[in-house]
Amino acid sequence: MKCRKCGATAVIHMRQHKLALCGEHYLTWLPEQVERFIFKYRMFTRAEKVLVAVSGGKDSLGLWDILHRLGYRTEGLYIGLGIEQNYSDESRHLSEQFAAARGLTLHVVDVEEKFGSTIPELSVISNRGHGKPCSVCGLSKRYIMNRAALEGGFDALATGHNLDDEVAVLMQNTFNWAAGYLARQAPVLPAQDGLVRKVKPLCRIYEREMTAYCLLRGIEYIYEECPHAEGSSTIYYKEILNKMEGDRPGAKLQFYLSFLQARENGLFANIKQEVELHPCERCGQPTSAPGECAWCRMWDKVKLVKRTVTANPESVPLLGLAAQA
DSSP states (O other): OBOTTTOSBOSEEETTTTEEEOHHHHHHHHHHHHHHHHHHTTOOOTTSEEEEEEOSSHHHHHHHHHHHHHTOEEEEEEEEOOOTTTHHHHHHHHHHHHHHHHTOOEEEEEHHHHHSSOHHHHHHHHTTTOSOSHHHHHHHHHHHHHHHHHHTTOSEEEOOOOHHHHHHHHHHHHHTTOHHHHHHOSSEEOOBTTBOEEEOTTTTSOHHHHHHHHHHHTOOOOOSOOTTOTTOHHHHHHHHHHHHHHHSTTHHHHHHHHHHHHHHTTTTTTSOOSOOOEEOTTTOOEESSSSSOHHHHHHHHHHHHHHHHHHOGGGTTTTTOOTTO
16 A cells, blocks of 8 residues: 555555555654644643653653654653552653653652552552552542642643543443533543643544554553553453444544534533532642542551551451552
8 A cells, every 4th residue: 555645655554534654754644633633622832831641651652752743842740650560660761761862851750759659559458458459540640640730830731542542431431321521521621720731632543543653753662551451441442442443444533523522512511510629628739529638538548557557467357458568
């Protein structure tokens, strides 16, 4: 297959766009698409400072590379979660290597160093040894990202959520008719009462397209999924959507764009999209909970359990915790 622009051998065929491109033209085309979506959804301008949340994966590093090439004012944020099997060590190394090679600023927040426990340890304590650490991980990342963006004086926080991520969440929330979540799912979440503006510049870019971009740009990224992602509902919905996309190219994009159009036409007009927020009594970060935020309450619980275990090691089984807690 030949490149539509120059006739050279194409390196990618995007059936949903009926477009095939060579490497040179693809590396021009994709950033142009991202910039078009940034402008369309009014995510940020070149005069604003953008904090890019990076994980060491293809989407976040690819996004940072694109924004840097486009001339936006960006810095990166890496959150060390302490995920086992060297996952966090490798993802941090790749993020630092990426930033250093381009002379970019990367802020690193190591959860264990700064707060006293890794995410898996937090999960064991908070969930009494049951379930995966995903909810604790999500809470921690949201808290740290927002705090870092506010304290750093950033105008927007950009994440590498791609189209595949967005439609998987959309399908799950649609199946469950989670109206509140559906009402808030958008390319841009405006700033509100201590919450920085959150943007998803890759919301209309396929995961496959980001993989091709990183390979062509020579961006090293971590290939493995998080060890705790196996069996997750997100992966399940992605598999269903991949089958649909294979049978009908463009199905994912059509699903997402139709949702955004319905949203714009007032489908969720009667659903309150913003929750009432107030500063946490302890840390000052915004929360909808009375008194203290979920983050501070979680760490209170962790500290209490750790004191109990330290004073009485025999209490570990009674608390429902694994021995390593």
